[in-house]
Amino acid sequence: MHLGGKFVLAIVLTGLFLSGCTSVSKSPQAAPEHSAPAPKTPESAPAPAKSRSIAVPAPVRTSDGLVAELAPTKTANFALLGVTWDRTENDLDVTVEVRVRTDAGWSDWEPLEVDHDGGEAGRGGTEPWWVESADEVRARVTTASAASPTGVKVITVDPGEVDAPAAANVPAFYSSNSSSSVVSVADGQPTFTPKPTIKSRSSWNARAADGCDEDGYEAYGLTTLGVNLHHTAGSNSYSKSQSASIVKGIQKFHQSGRGWCDIAYNFLVDKYGQIFEGRAGGVDKPVRGSHSGNNTVNERTMGIALMGNLDKARPTSDMKTATVKLAGWRLATYYKPATGSVSIGGKTLQRISGHRNVVSTACPGKYGYAWLKADGGLRDRVASYISKYQSKIKSAAQSLDGLTGSVTGPVKQGELGGDTRRRTMFGNMNIFWLAPSASAYVVSGAAKTVHEKLGMQTGVLGFPTANMAASSISGLSIQPFETGAIYQTSSGTYGIYGDIYTKYVSPSVGGPGGQLGVPKSSVVVNGTTKTVTFEHGTITQNGTAEPVVALSAPAEDAPSEQAPESTEPAPSASEEGVEPVSQAFPVLWLRRSGMISA
Numbered sequence: 001m002h003l004g005g006k007f008v009l010a011i012v013l014t015g016l017f018l019s020g021c022t023s024v025s026k027s028p029q030a031a032p033e034h035s036a037p038a039p040k041t042p043e044s045a046p047a048p049a050k051s052r053s054i055a056v057p058a059p060v061r062t063s064d065g066l067v068a069e070l071a072p073t074k075t076a077n078f079a080l081l082g083v084t085w086d087r088t089e090n091d092l093d094v095t096v097e098v099r100v101r102t103d104a105g106w107s108d109w110e111p112l113e114v115d116h117d118g119g120e121a122g123r124g125g126t127e128p129w130w131v132e133s134a135d136e137v138r139a140r141v142t143t144a145s146a147a148s149p150t151g152v153k154v155i156t157v158d159p160g161e162v163d164a165p166a167a168a169n170v171p172a173f174y175s176s177n178s179s180s181s182v183v184s185v186a187d188g189q190p191t192f193t194p195k196p197t198i199k200s201r202s203s204w205n206a207r208a209a210d211g212c213d214e215d216g217y218e219a220y221g222l223t224t225l226g227v228n229l230h231h232t233a234g235s236n237s238y239s240k241s242q243s244a245s246i247v248k249g250i251q252k253f254h255q256s257g258r259g260w261c262d263i264a265y266n267f268l269v270d271k272y273g274q275i276f277e278g279r280a281g282g283v284d285k286p287v288r289g290s291h292s293g294n295n296t297v298n299e300r301t302m303g304i305a306l307m308g309n310l311d312k313a314r315p316t317s318d319m320k321t322a323t324v325k326l327a328g329w330r331l332a333t334y335y336k337p338a339t340g341s342v343s344i345g346g347k348t349l350q351r352i353s354g355h356r357n358v359v360s361t362a363c364p365g366k367y368g369y370a371w372l373k374a375d376g377g378l379r380d381r382v383a384s385y386i387s388k389y390q391s392k393i394k395s396a397a398q399s400l401d402g403l404t405g406s407v408t409g410p411v412k413q414g415e416l417g418g419d420t421r422r423r424t425m426f427g428n429m430n431i432f433w434l435a436p437s438a439s440a441y442v443v444s445g446a447a448k449t450v451h452e453k454l455g456m457q458t459g460v461l462g463f464p465t466a467n468m469a470a471s472s473i474s475g476l477s478i479q480p481f482e483t484g485a486i487y488q489t490s491s492g493t494y495g496i497y498g499d500i501y502t503k504y505v506s507p508s509v510g511g512p513g514g515q516l517g518v519p520k521s522s523v524v525v526n527g528t529t530k531t532v533t534f535e536h537g538t539i540t541q542n543g544t545a546e547p548v549v550a551l552s553a554p555a556e557d558a559p560s561e562q563a564p565e566s567t568e569p570a571p572s573a574s575e576e577g578v579e580p581v582s583q584a585f586p587v588l589w590l591r592r593s594g595m596i597s598a
Contacts, residue, residue, distance in 0.1 A: 049252035070139035078156035080249035084125035086151035122259030155257035221299030223410035273318030293359035296345030310365025333414030446493035
């Protein structure tokens with residue numbers, strides 16, 4: 001993030017490590033806990049992070065450009081701090097320096113990188129800096145021009161303790177049998193890139209996100225088109241056990257100091273190779289971040305922050321390996337290459353770009369950016385890592401539109417699963433593969449809506465076992481699933497499953513061509529009773545009892561006042577998965593593509 005420019009903020013911290021010296025007794029007291037909006041219910045039990053906001057007074061401008069100065073101010077212990085100010089169009093060139101005192105004495109002046117507008121409303125500010133422990137702060141603000149920042153505040157953060165479940169604390173590429181912190185793993189060239197081990201938000205006691213889908217913003221982007229690399233520009237001196245606290249502190253600064261809905265980054269990677277889930281919304285989904293300074297880039301790239309100041313230190317081998325696996329997993333499962341350019345938000349970016357490629361900034365630091373673009377660096381390693389990726393689902397999507405999305409729609413959630421079961425969600429369809437099938441199967445249109453309402457592959461229907469295909473009965477198409485089928489008729493699209501489905505397709509009943517005819521409803525659940533209505537009767541199941549078939553009275557025996565079948569009321573709103581037929585194109589393009597027969 002760019003340093004140097006129109007005004008300078010110098011922050012002096014008189015810091016004390018927990019075992020260190022006493023502070024100045026005559027210092028004025030800091031303001032109480034930052035008055036941010038009340039947080040939602042936290043995602044885990046430990047005490048939330050605390051922040052304090054300290055206003056920097058603005059005296060009469062002096063000849064040396066001093067426009068604001070804060071006398072030494074005692075505050076509660078804090079481990080991380082940053083500086084914020086009222087957002088203006090001239091805050092891109094702010095320079096901030098800080099200095100702390102430890103047991104060893106005063107540190108050198110430390111510049112804090114200015115975090116250019118993240119593409120989300122809030123206050124201007126710097127990247128936060130991890131200082132481990134301090135309890136007094138002094139600030140001095142100067143400008144080299146007539147421009148003067150207003151509303152300058154020092155934000156201190158105490159992240160508190162992190163109490164995570166043991167299972168959530170297993171970092172990527174870590175061997176519990178090894179004495180070293182992280183074991184380097186060769187990249188390899190897998191045919192399916194597995195999801196690396198990611199430490200969940202609960203592992204660092206995340207506070208709940210608040211309003212990421214408000215004020216004109218969407219919580220999710222359309223898809224993932226690339227990766228945008230950052231560094232946190234904080235301390236390079238932290239232990240492996242401190243990493244979770246740093247992530248927790250960064251979130252607190254972004255929410256209470258910058259006024260954002262959540263932590264800015266999608267993922268953070270520490271120098272030990274631990275990968276942390278960042279912004280809430282699901283690690284597999286295109287969650288909109290606030291990391292690039294361009295809202296469309298925030299929506300359509302995955303923001304990875306390398307934890308540390310990569311202007312001062314090179315990324316470690318473990319950090320590199322974890323980043324390769326993380327970026328490779330996302331790009332490959334969204335069927336995107338690691339090299340080449342793409343247009344996003346009015347910018348032409350490489351598939352793996354740096355923050356500096358989006359806005360004027362030094363981020364991700366000179367060493368981080370050098371590794372990103374070097375021969376054998378991040379782009380090259382990710383390209384090699386995903387070069388052999390091929391799956392039945394990817395092949396199916398290629399056969400439909402060459403992975404352009406013109407038929408499938410954009411990838412909404414990348415390919416996930418294991419060696420025998422996988423799924424990819426697209427805008428217009430979902431495609432599934434179930435071993436040992438040589439083909440992947442498409443669920444689209446009204447059938448997609450029904451399947452999703454019934455829980456998709458983990459619900460009552462399970463995985464599809466064939467594509468939707470026309471039956472021998474006029475106007476009826478059927479798609480079979482593991483435990484049922486979806487029927488697309490002239491009156492609607494219905495899902496039937498379980499014991500009722502087994503009864504319906506049994507030889508004694510005969511399915512759509514039998515005595516009941518085609519379905520007129522999905523499974524309707526009323527307490528422990530399930531019912532499906534057909535053209536000529538019903539099947540009802542009470543609890544786990546054998547389903548009972550009830551045929552309608554023959555037309556000639558019915559009362560004369562009985563309404564004709566064509567005026568039968570629409571299916572009840574309580575039916576599971578009822579969806580009117582609204583799209584005829586799925587069967588048509590599947591036939592044209594040769595995926596089903598006419």
